[in-house]
Every structure is written in structure tokens, then in C-alpha cells.
Amino acid sequence: MGFSTDAIHAGQKPDPVTGAISVPIYMTSTYEQDELGKHKGYEYGRTHNLTRQSLEANIAALEKAKYGIAFSSGLAAIHNLMYLHKPGDHIICSDNVYGGTFRLLELNLKEFGLNFSWVDTSDIENIKNAFTEKTKMVYVETPTNPMLNISDLKAISEFCKSKDILHVVDNTFMTPFFQRPIELGADIVLHSTTKYLNGHCDVVGGIILTSNEAAHERLRYLQNAAGSIPSPFDCWLTLRSTKTLAVRMERHNKNAIKIAEYLNIKFPGKVVYPGLESHPDHELAKKQMSGFGGMISVDVGFYSEAKKIVDSLKIITLAESLGGVESLVCHPASMTHGSVPKEDRDKLGITDGLIRFSVGIEDVEDLIADIASALQI
Ligand SMILES: Cc1ncc(COP(=O)(O)O)c(C=O)c1O
Numbered sequence: 621m622g623f624s625t626d627a628i629h630a631g632q633k634p635d636p637v638t639g640a641i642s643v644p645i646y647m648t649s650t651y652e653q654d655e656l657g658k659h660k661g662y663e664y665g666r667t668h669n670l671t672r673q674s675l676e677a678n679i680a681a682l683e684k685a686k687y688g689i690a691f692s693s694g695l696a697a698i699h700n701l702m703y704l705h706k707p708g709d710h711i712i713c714s715d716n717v718y719g720g721t722f723r724l725l726e727l728n729l730k731e732f733g734l735n736f737s738w739v740d741t742s743d744i745e746n747i748k749n750a751f752t753e754k755t756k757m758v759y760v761e762t763p764t765n766p767m768l769n770i771s772d773l774k775a776i777s778e779f780c781k782s783k784d785i786l787h788v789v790d791n792t793f794m795t796p797f798f799q800r801p802i803e804l805g806a807d808i809v810l811h812s813t814t815k816y817l818n819g820h821c822d823v824v825g826g827i828i829l830t831s832n833e834a835a836h837e838r839l840r841y842l843q844n845a846a847g848s849i850p851s852p853f854d855c856w857l858t859l860r861s862t863k864t865l866a867v868r869m870e871r872h873n874k875n876a877i878k879i880a881e882y883l884n885i886k887f888p889g890k891v892v893y894p895g896l897e898s899h900p901d902h903e904l905a906k907k908q909m910s911g912f913g914g915m916i917s918v919d920v921g922f923y924s925e926a927k928k929i930v931d932s933l934k935i936i937t938l939a940e941s942l943g944g945v946e947s948l949v950c951h952p953a954s955m956t957h958g959s960v961p962k963e964d965r966d967k968l969g970i971t972d973g974l975i976r977f978s979v980g981i982e983d984v985e986d987l988i989a990d991i992a993s994a995l996q997i
Contacts, residue, residue, distance in 0.1 A: 623682065623797060624866045631677030632859065643674045645856045667844050671852040675859045676827070679817065682796040682862065683809050685829035687836040689843055690855060694792065694812025695720055696848035697826030699729075701788065701810065703842045704835065707733025710754040714741040714771065716764040716968045717790070718812075719957035727959065738964075741771040742901060747779060755783070761790040762799075763905075766917045766952045766976040767969050768892050770901035773908055777805025786835065792816070792943070797869040798911040807832045815943030816914075818858045819868050825850045825858055868945065871981040872914030878984045879977070879991065880916050886997040889973075890919040914979040915942060917952075920995070923972040926951050930975055935982065935990045942978035947987055950976050 621630070632643050649665040662668040676688030691697040698721055705711070713725065715738040725736050739746035741760050758780050762771040773789060780787035788808040789801035795816045801809050811817055813825035830836050843849065850858075873895075880893035891898075894905040895912030905912060920926050930938045936947040940955055950956055952970050960970065979987065 621681075626681045627678070627865050628863045630681035631674045643671055643856065643859060645852045646670045647852055666847055666849055669849070669852055669855070671855045671859070672850065675850075675855040675862075678859055678862055679796075679811075679813075679827050680829050682865070683791070683829040684796070684800055684802050684831075685809065686831040686833075687829065687840075689828045689836070689839055690813070690850050690858075691826035691828070691843065692848045692850045692854075693824045694718075694810070694814060694826035695724055697810050697812075697828050698724060698790075700839060700842055700846060700848060701808065701828060702729055702734065703846065704786075704838060705734055705756055708735075708754060709733075709756045710735045710737065710752055711757045711759055712737045712739060712741075712747055712750045712755060713759045714761045714764055714769070715739055715964075716767045716769055716970070717759075717761045718765045718792075719952070719959050721761070721790070722957075723959040740769070741776065742769045744772060744775050744779060747776060751783065755785055757786045757788055759788045759790075761793075763793050763894055763913065763915070765793065765956065766915070766950075766974065768793075768894055768899070768915060768917060770894060770899075770904050770908075772904055773799075773801050773804040773806060777801075777807075780807070781805065786832075793913050793915055794909055794911075795865060795869055797866055798873070798913060799909045802829070802831060804908060808835060813858050814941060816869065816872070817865065817943075818861045819865070819944055820857075820861060821941060821944035821946060823854045823857045823861075825854055868981060869911065869913075872943075872979055873911040875981065875984045875987060876914045876916055876977075876979040877912065879979055879988060882988050883916070883918060883991070886992070887918065887995060889921060892917040892919075916977045916979060917974055918977070919969070919971060919974050921973040923953075926973050926975050929994045932994045933990055934993075935986055936977065936980075936994075942976075944978070945981045947980035947982060948978040950978075952976050 651662040653659040680688035737750040786807045789806045809829045883891045
């Protein structure tokens with residue numbers, strides 16, 4: 621099936637009792653059992669919920685994975701993923717990930733005996749050099765948040781297979797519409813569904829997708845054991861949203877290309893967007909992604925300048941998060957990446973002058989006028 625057909629139909633059959641086209645929201649914490657030792661496949665809400673299962677099957681189909689496991693947030697998904705490890709295990713991570721991911725792994729899970737190497741995964745040599753006999757996973761964000769660095773997923777997958785370790789990709793920025801890491805050899809894909817997959821800034825959620833039977837079985841067990849499940853209503857909202865993922869992503873991409881090209885001509889400072897030829901990994905982006913997405917980072921020099929600009933935008937809203945239909949702007953150094961030490965931020969390019977746009981699907985002329993007026997260009 622084509623992407624949009626799967627987006628609208630996969631995991632969602634009309635309700636067998638009423639014929640309802642929209643999957644019902646099963647608001648129940650428990651289920652009647654036929655007799656002791658015999659139930660209908662549904663025992664308890666933490667373990668089984670049909671609205672959640674529909675969402676999991678839907679996004680799994682889009683990522684070309686056999687299985688999906690939905691969580692109460694993107695970070696809950698990442699936390700659960702890390703339960704696959706034992707004290708002493710070593711994980712190689714992209715050095716520029718979402719600040720909350722860095723905080724969870726480096727500032728919290730390290731205390732439980734896990735070891736992390738933070739390397740620039742856009743150069744595979746850094747992964748090879750960081751590998752030790754204790755390495756169990758390579759965890760990659762591509763494009764990264766907020767510097768939009770690109771890593772070669774096929775090459776990393778081949779390396780991970782040769783070492784018999786897991787290759788995990790946070791695909792939040794691209795969504796399966798533009799990039800499908802499992803088709804490129806990755807073992808596990810995860811998302812903050814809070815972002816493009818839900819796309820309307822009204823749900824916090826996460827999901828893990830995989831075709832690896834052993835990883836799926838263990839993660840499913842661990843989710844039930846740890847309990848970080850999404851509500852049936854949140855699952856329903858996200859399922860409603862994936863139906864329009866293709867049309868939304870096309871528009872995010874189209875608007876972002878126009879804005880990035882405009883900034884590239886008019887703005888004298890650094891403009892980072894994978895669709896620009898000036899992006900160091902533009903060629904790789906064209907090879908492994910079918911679009912460039914809706915995220916643009918711009919370095920305006922100083923905190924005072926960044927503050928003046930984000931405060932004067934009228935349509936584009938100053939807020940955390942990204943991937944919604946409404947355009948947002950944020951100041952990563954003080955917002956999304958505030959828990960990354962300043963020294964590390966500066967090395968990564970997350971300067972006090974960096975602002976990050978999540979380009980929405982409004983009329984692009986209005987967005988360009990808003991940006992032009994705020995940047996005085
Ligand atoms: C790339 C990426 N991964 C994971 C997360 C965490 O997701 P959540 O906020 O849903 O917990 C975020 C949040 O911004 C993100 O940007």
C-alpha cells in the first residue's frame with residue numbers, strides 16, 4: 621500500500637459492532653473475563669487497550685516495522701528502551717540530541733551503571749573509535765535537534781550488524797514520511813509523537829517501532845512492568861492525526877524550503893537547513909531522506925539579539941516543542957537544551973544566539989513577512 625493509504629487505514633478497521641469508521645476510544649481500566657483462566661485477550665488497561673493497539677499498528681505500518689509500542693511521552697519511550705541494558709553496558713550516542721534525552725541518559729541513567737559516549741555520529745569513524753567490547757547500542761538522532769546534523773544510517777546499521785549491537789534511531793524530525801530507518805537497516809526507531817506524528821500541539825506521547833522479535837518481546841514486557849502507557853484518548857488523537865501526516869509533512873517541507881532559501885539570501889548570519897546546498901550533509905540528506913522537514917536553525921549572534929527577535933515575532937509563537945501545524949520558535953540554549961552544560965553547547969554550535977524555527981503549515985508569505993520584520997531584513 622502507498623504511504624497515505626496506510627496512514628488512513630492501517631491498524632483501523634471499522635468497529636465490528638456498529639461499523640464506526642473512527643476507532644472507538646476504549647475508556648476502560650479492566651475487562652470482564654469469561655471464566656477463571658479464560659479471557660478475550662484483554663485483561664487490564666495497562667497491558668491491553670484496543671485504541672492503543674490501533675495506533676501502534678498504524679505507525680508500525682508507516683515505519684515498515686512489525687511492531688509498535690506506544691508510550692506516555694517520547695522520553696518514556698527512551699527510558700523504557702534503556703531498560704534493555706544492564707549496569708556496565710556502554711551506549712554510543714549522537715553528541716547533539718534533544719536536551720531532555722541527554723539529561724535522562726547522562727545525568728540520570730549513568731547513576732545506574734550505564735556508560736555513554738557522546739560523539740559526532742555524522743562521521744562513522746567516531747562511532748568506530750568509541751566502540752568497546754561493552755558497547756551494546758548506537759543511538760542516533762538524525763537530523764539532530766537543533767543543529768540538524770545528518771548521520772549515514774545505512775553505514776551505521778552495517779557497522780552495528782558487524783558488531784551484533786542494536787542500532788536505534790530517533791526519527792522524530794523526519795517522520796516515516798521522509799525517512800524510514802528500518803528500511804536502511806536500523807533495528808529500532810522511536811518518536812516523540814508529541815511532534816509531527818500528532819502534529820497539533822495537543823498530546824504528549826512516544827512510540828518505539830521494531831521488527832526485532834527479541835527486542836519487541838522484552839520492550840513490551842518492560843512497558844507493562846514499568847507502566848508508562850498513553851491514555852486511550854491521547855492514542856485516539858494521535859491516530860486521528862497520522863491520517864493527515866503526508867499532507868502536513870509536504871506543506872511543512874514546502875514552507876521550510878521557501879523560508880530557508882529566503883533567509884539564505886537575505887540574512888547575513890548562519891542558516892542551518894538540510895535542504896540548503898550550504899548544509900555540510902546536503903548530499904547525504906538527499907540520499908536517505910525524501911524531504912528536508914520543517915526545522916530551521918539560525919544563529920543571530922548574541923542572546924540580546926535572539927531575545928529581541930523571538931519577542932517581536934507576531935505569528936510565530938515562542939514556545940517549547942515542534943512539529944505542530946502552528947509555527948513555533950525557541951531559544952535552544954535556554955529552553956530545550958538548558959540542561960546541556962554551556963561548554964558542550966558552545967562546542968555543538970548551540971550558542972546563545974541560536975534560534976530554532978519549527979515551520980508550520982500557515983501561508984508561507986505571512987511567515988516570511990513575520991520573520992523579515994523580526995530580523996529587520
Ligand atoms: C528529537 C526528540 N526526541 C525526543 C523528545 C522527547 O519527547 P517528549 O517531549 O514527548 O517526551 C523530543 C522532545 O522535544 C525531541 O525533540
